[in-house]
Every structure is written in C-alpha cells, then in structure tokens.
Amino acid sequence: MNKNSYNKIVEQWQEVRDTAEINTPILEFAKKLPHHSQVLDIGCGTGKPIAAFLASKEFYVTGIDVAEKMIEKALEFHLDNSEFINIDFQHFETPKKFDGIIAWDSLFHLPKEAQLDVYDKIADLLKPNGYFMFTHGTIDIEHTNPMFGENFYYSSLEKNKVLQLIHKAGMELIKTWENFKEGKDERDWIVLARKAL
Template sequence: MSTNKNSYNKIINNWITARNNTFINKPIIDFADHVNSEGIILDIGCGTGIPIAKYLSDRNFSITGIDESTKMIETAKSQRIKNTVFYVSDFFDFESDEKFDGIIAWDSLFHFPKEQQEEIYGKVYHLLAPGGYFLFTHGKEEDEHIDNMFGEQFYYSCLSKDFVLDLMKEIGFETLFSIENFIEEKDQRDWIVLARKK
C-alpha cells in the first residue's frame, strides 16, 4: 500500500538503527533448518536485508528479497550481502520463473490490503517448489487499522487465525507449527506459522 511505502521511505534511518540491533528469532532458524541446503528463498517485505537475508545468506541460501519501499531496497543492495538479489516490488505484482524452496514473510503480511489477504496463500503456494516451506507472522483476530511507528502512519490488516489455517489446508499446505503469543527476549508476535507445500 502506498501509505506504508511512503512511511517506510520516511523512517529508513530509524529502521536501519532498529534492525541492525535485532537478533534472529528461533522460528527463523527452524525454518532455515527445514529448507534444502543451499536452496533459494523468497523474502517478502525484506526491508534492508538485515538481519534476515544476511542470516540466510550466511547459511548459504540464495535469497530474492522484495519490498515496496525504494529506500529499503537501496539500503539492502548497498549491504552487498552475498547470494542476494533485491527488487522494488509489490508482492501481488511479483512473478518468478523459479520455484522457491522457502518463502518467509516476517512482519510483512499484515501490511497487505484486507481485500487481498485471501490471495496471499494461493500465490505463495504457486511460488513454492513441491515440499517448499512457508514461514510467516500474523495476527490472531480479523482486523484492519492504522497505527504509528517512528512518527509515521502505517496500515495493518489480517484475517482470523482459524480462517487462514482452513484456507491453507484447502490449498494444500501442511502446518508444521502454529505458535500463539510467541515471546523471545523482548520480541513478541501474536502468531507464527511454519507450513509446507505437500
């Protein structure tokens, strides 16, 4: 959404400072442990590439990162992280001839328009290789709201947890873990899911 794109462009310096001081959460490590060694991973809403794309690169994966924010992608490219390519792209516009061994959407799906939330899972399924893994964070309750971060407004939305789980099962995903109220050090997420394309 253009609101989020413009806001992320405006907060880039605060974002760099914040992300450069974060750690890799355990579910991301678990995701990397599942994906084929040296596989290819799509990072939806990759931001500056720090710390997630950098971590996955250090584990010898090849990463394609997409983000709507031009400033985020400029910064990501400037990091010169090995085995990475970064594109300014809306997820719904993104196409690839490659099928990905893993797709990660860490703190990004909740920025998508509510009317397009249902489309996410079919598109991810299409982009994944058979047996590929999908890790994402999400809210538990159906919601749509505007919130502030670093003094700028951001749009958020999500569908209910049960609806998403039913939808994914219908599409052909197998859920490997579903963690509610995840807390690690000072980090908190409402819901984290790791699923596999059958």
C-alpha cells in the same frame, strides 16, 4: 500509505533491525531447507537481519520490498548470493520456484481483500515440499497505527480463516507459535507451513 511511510523511516528501521536477534522459529525454518536453497523474503526491509542470516547459510536469497529506500539500503550491504527487488508482492511474478518463503511482519500490510488470495500465490511460488514461515495476527481486524511519527496500514484475518486458506492452497501446517516472546521480541502468531509433495 505504507510504501511512503517506510521510505521515510528507513534510517530508524535500520537502527532497530540492524543488530536484532534471529528468532528461534527462523532458525527452525532455515534448518528445514536443503543446502543452497532458493529462499524468497517478502517485505525484506533493509535485508537485516533476516536476508543476511539466510545468505550466511549459503541460501540464494531473493528479497522483495515495496519501499525503494529499504531496497537501496539492502543493496548497500552487498550480501553474498542475494538479489533485492523493489516491487509490491501483489505484482511480483517470476518463473523461479522457491524451497522456502518467509514473510516476517509483512503480510499484515497487505490490503484486507488481498489477504484471501495470498496463500494461493505463495503456494504457487513454492516447490513441492517447500516451507513457508510468516507472522500474523490472530483476529479479524483492519487499522492504522503510527510508528516513528508515520502512519501504517495493517490488516489481518481471523486465525481459523488463515488455517483454512493455507489448507485450501495445498499446504499443511507444520508448527505454530502463539503469543511468542523471546528477549525483547513478541509476536501474536508465527506459522510454519509446508507445500504438499
């Protein structure tokens, strides 16, 4: 459902995100990464504004997205030191290890049952001491919601369950932002975690 829906709304999505601000948690995430870091952007959308911001900081960015129209749009921008791959994160495999991984407004599109395994997969993709930033809900829920006239599937685990899974995957919590508000942007929960050395 989400792949088809995002393919249909790519123009509206670009309009909304093209000139969006980079929220301060993302600035904090970027500051923690070493020069020329390898960064994975899961559910990168059109690549704007997040992958474009990361590329502007001279990181090597890999953006992945399940919706091919999003990836086509991201490729149109010819961002420096970036690659964009059309794939479902659940099927993504690479020998690369990343200094940083960001999943901004994308984990909540994974099927509910996949929510249990995602942190092990992320930890495996990170280098020791690598950082992971993601947005998330705070309650256990599964629902569909319309956006730009299309339906989208969402799921989320309860906050404490997520914290347990992060810990089990060998990551420590660095910082969280709850009920985050900045300009027009609002997020229930933003998490920054780090893989152990």
